[in-house]
Amino acid sequence: MIRTPLRPLARILDARARGENPEAIERENLRLRHEQMRDRARARAEGRLLILGFLFLCAFTAVGGRMAVLAASDEPGEPRAIASGAAIVAQRADITDRRGRILATNLATHSLYAQPPLMIDKARAARELAEIFPDLDRDRLLRQFTGKRKFLWIKRQISPEQMQQVHDIGDPGLLFGPREMRLYPNGKLAAHVLGGTRFGQEGVHSAEVVGVAGVEKAFDEYLRDPANGAAPLRLSLDLTVQAAARRVLAGGMTLLNAKGAAAVLMDVHTGEVISLISLPDFDPNDRPAPLNMGHPSDSPLFNRAVQGVYELGSTFKTFAIAQALELGLVEPDTMIDTEGPLRWGKYSINDFHDYGDKLSVTDVIVESSNIGTAHIAQKIGAERQRDFLGRLGLLKPTGLEMVEAPGIEPLLPAKWSELSTMTISYGHGLSVSPLHLAAAYATIANGGRRIEPTLLAGNGVQQGERVISETVSAKVRKMLRQVVVRGTASMADVEGYAVAGKTGSADKPKPTGGYYKDRVISTFASMFPADDPRYVLVVTLDEPEDRTGSEPRRTAGWTAVPVAAEIIRRVAPLLGLRPAIEPAPGFGVTLAGN
């Protein structure tokens, strides 16, 4: 840059020549220079300010932009303000009876495990643990603690008291984890229906509870599904009825020296099983291990009402008679030949007593004549009989919602010959479970519509296939009522409830073939009240023997019938059935005040 001099000589000389002050020129130039300098400095400062402003703008934009991004974007956080409906509950659902009383629930307990590397005084811990839990072995524990293991379970479930005691040992290597425990507060009641549970996948913080039998296994998926929100599974059982029936049945079983007993009480319209008992039973809280040897029916785990298939004897006569009436082959007063013994090939069919030459159809069933029923079955024929029993549901597994039920196939004869037809008509040659029988009797009782037994409450009246007509159903009920009024089941005449039913005493088959002479399955299949049945009750006793008389009595009339009558007497009022009798005297209101 060329610097302009403050005192240019030419202008000074000019000024001097004109007599002006040359200082003014210098001042003027100085002023101009200062102005130039000032303008430059201002331009620079303005530039700096601009840059600074731009930087600030950038910074604020960045901060503001980030804030906007943060404000706009929904950061996935814990949804803390959600209303607590607890729609998802990771817990096995409860099981209740039809009136909502708890049959199975969960209890929070703790599990105890050890981490040996963290343990301080292993010998002392082993000693004190063995003191708290007598079933643990001290030396074995010590070996496990001092071995190579980094983790071991000590107890799957412990009570709060035991937990406190273990806590008092004070070893940091003994640790607790939460553990859900399945609790059956009613103990043995309904044990077979509920089944039981075990632990599946185990972790320190929780363990899977898995059903092993009965309803617990059949509905395992449903009970474990968290989406149900722990809505309980409502069964059709009635706890009070179940308790009363079990008490009576257990008493009867003891009095009659029976090996086992089963009872099924079912609503004839809805097919709901109100009570299902099999004795001997077990405590599902402490489910016994299955038998390793012997017949499974020797184990208390065996459900005689569902899993046990037996030849149920004369109770089957009802079906032969009902079918003959439905087909119009006979009428209740048709006379049937009962002259015995009835010979068929090398077999002969006998009656318990000799009933003379002829009996009416009603009397055939009242007196329980095998020969008479066999004659009726001959008129029906094998094909039609098989079809009819199939439509009653006696030839297939029942659809009961227990894991055992679908596997229980009735035992059919290999070849359904005419002889089979005759024997099946009075209950030999076809083995079904008491539950099958109850469902078939419910079909007969409710006016002829097929009933599928169910354990779930609240599904309403079943509109099944029609098996027999209303009129035939009424006729059969009338005959069955006669069995109680004047026939083999006279002990079942419970005052006020008009019980109708049919007895059945079947000799037990030997495993080697043939039949035992002194071992029977005695059954009473009943319905009440007879004019408009509401419930069906099937009671089966395994090898009962009434030893009160001079010689042991085994027929159902002396064994299953009185037990069933007592069950009805106890249970019918609990079911809310009004008896058709006068109330006891002294019925009134006593005025009381305070």
Place this chain on the structure above:
Amino acid sequence: MRPFYFVLSTLAVMALAFWAYQENYRTRQALDQVESLQTQIAEMRATLAMLRAEWAYLNRPERLAELAELNFDRLGLMPLRPEQFGLIRQVSYPLAELPAISTPIDLVGNLEQKP
């Protein structure tokens, strides 16, 4: 006039910021409270489940039957029998008491023929 508006808007911004800050903290507090309440609810649910189980256990029919037998002389509880059903019209309710006739009242009246 303009500086007054500047001051006013600055004050308004400050007041709003303060209000937003307070709201924010109140919300957080409420959420914390909700969380602690939910913990409490969970605890109470667990207690409730435990109590239900205990109730069911104490009311199991077996135990009730035993208790009824033990206390038979005081309670006299028997199983429900068919005879215990009755109809409401068979109940002999006591008759409602009529008020006693104390002092006789003289009734005097005139019979008038209606036109």
